[in-house]
Amino acid sequence: MPAKELTGSCMDCKDADAVLTTRNRSLCGPCYQVFLEHKVYRRMERYRKYPDPGSPSYRLLLPLSLGVSSSSLLRMLDTGMNRQLAKNARTSYTIEIIAIEPFTHAYDEALYTKRFEAARETFSKYTFNRIPLHSIFDYVPNMTEAMREYVGSQFKDDTSRSNEERLAAFRGANSTATSKADLDNVLFTQLVVGYAKQTGCESILWADSDTSLAAKTLAGAAKGRGAALTWQVSDAMSPWGVRFDFPCRDISKPELALYESVSPDLSDIVIPDEPLSENILTKNLSIDELMLRYVTTQGEKYPGVMANVSRTANKLDSYSSLDSTICSLCSAIVDNVKGNETGITVASQFSVQKPQFCYGCTRSRPEIDS
Template identity: 25%
Template sequence: MAESQYSRPCKRCKATDAPYRLRNDPTCRSPRNCYVEYVEGKAGRRLGALARDTRTSAKPAPRKYIAGLSFGPSSTVMTHVLDDSAKFHSSRRSSPAFEPLVMHVDTDLSHSADEEDTLAHRLLAKYRERFPNVSFECVHLSKVLGVRTVDWSSLPGLEEEEDGNDTERLRRFFDSLSSVTSKADILRLFIRHLLLDTALDKPYTALLLGHSTTALASLTLSEVASGRGYAVPWQINDGPYTVCTYGPSSGASESKETSRAEMPIYYPLREVFRNEIMLYLNLIPSLRELIPADSAAAGNVVSHKNLSIEEVMGRYFDGVEGPYSGIVANVVRTTGKLERVAGDSFCHICGMPLDEQGDSRWAGELGDDLEEHGHRVRLCYGCKRSISG
């Protein structure tokens, strides 16, 4: 161990100047830029797998992907990879069209949906300039009230009122949630629904989310902690995902499920650790500079004074990733091997399959309190807890 890592040549191209460490191997920056190529290669291979998995006919169809952008490090790297791929495919005539739409959900509820001079719009303008080969869209969180992938009758606090200001209504709803964890949970679900609803509407070929290995490990444990362990294999793996849509709620009656569709959800950066993404960004300053210093830039829905379970898990995994990266990767790999039990009923809020036999097991005593009299169980334990405190 006395020998410095720097004295060994790059594992990949044998260059002698190999200042970086990548999964324990020395890695160069020049002349071949092996570090950058490694990260981009990992993402590129996942996009290749997505193209193969979603190919429905012998004739290659256009690939229309919708990707979520939070302005954080991972989703910025994903945008960069999509921009590169789109540029590459447009230069080859034989390639089917590759048309990514990158969508940011503006979670700042201190302004309404039609305001244009906002932080989110200003940031997006910079991304537009930097990535000319992808399209961008900014959608305000209040638009979630129009999505059909949530059964709004199961969220009584959000029902239509005379004063039809959606932003106000949503802000009051978030204020009414009892804990930071609940707010963060519902916010994450709403962002996901906005992306899914747009994906189904156009329709797109697949939805891409920018989670790194580290973020997926953290999401796994926070979902287990909040009682959605049953649905974790559906959420963490790449692959098709069943999305239900619901009719409008009319008065006191429950909304009817109107359709079911399959939408593939993929995580192109699932094999890259968060610290690898950070170093990658340091190697490309023009990319790093795009990311706002406070990458929780948008939004005052969730106060940053207190930590939600999600954030606690996130910080924990950021901390252990360096020395114990094998464990972090294992959380995701093991979750990936868990069976996706095909359920026939889905939670009307988060959309995850319901563990019908196991719901009371998760819920324990709380489940008995929340028993819906004469109603089918519509919500998973995690969602019940988030909206009821």
């Protein structure tokens, strides 16, 4: 977002020239950075308390897409970390970084590698790893079974083929834009969770802005994934025993873009978002893309409304029932969700024992020959 032409000095430090206006305040670059970083630190409160002496620091996983949000979050956390290190011999938490290689047609591997290496070099005190989506077979033990059951008998999973080919065949079996995108989201989350579990991380720090959380909330409801929304948009325990936290939930996407623009060290790292094309036919868009477009355009006009959507979603009761049956694919609760007792459940509909799928996954499922 281009900063407006400004005259006068920063309202915070009263020293440097103001370069931007945010929430009716004219600030210089460094003061704006502090302003946003403070919003993230507040959300990181529970990890800023030091564990007992002798106990290890919290281990947190940050999925890095090299987009504006996750790169900015990494920089903000790094600043907080440096502040802790200036006063203490150790930090209250450590951060592990995982990059899942993009699986879209627009993926430019050479550019991605360059940006990934730049991030690793800039933030050299963290462990970085990058893995492709098809490594899901290595990190998520029951994926093969869930996948076979999900697509049904017309899909032949050939384990002699490479994981990449197997995943391509599975994704190819899902026909509509929404079901493809929906499934990619499920697989992506499963892989990050599988990685967090294998590396002993207790929480995943998702970089969603309030804009993205509002889009997720609306799309989740539209796709029948309301049961999974609780942990997909709130700071809470997920069904896998790994916490989900959203430290950027009080920040909008344009504010993160502004943060990037005043942080020159991010310019070699961030891969810009693909611009939203006006020419794409709406029917070819997935519900997720449609909602993101809607929230992005409307959020500029009504930022308070979007912040309210994500704030309300954060108040939903988190996943807590231990005896519930959970979906084999996405881990949402399959049977009677509290407050939704009349909803269709796969268990009651198909009377299958194992695996079972939630309402949202069933809706994205290809037509099954019975």
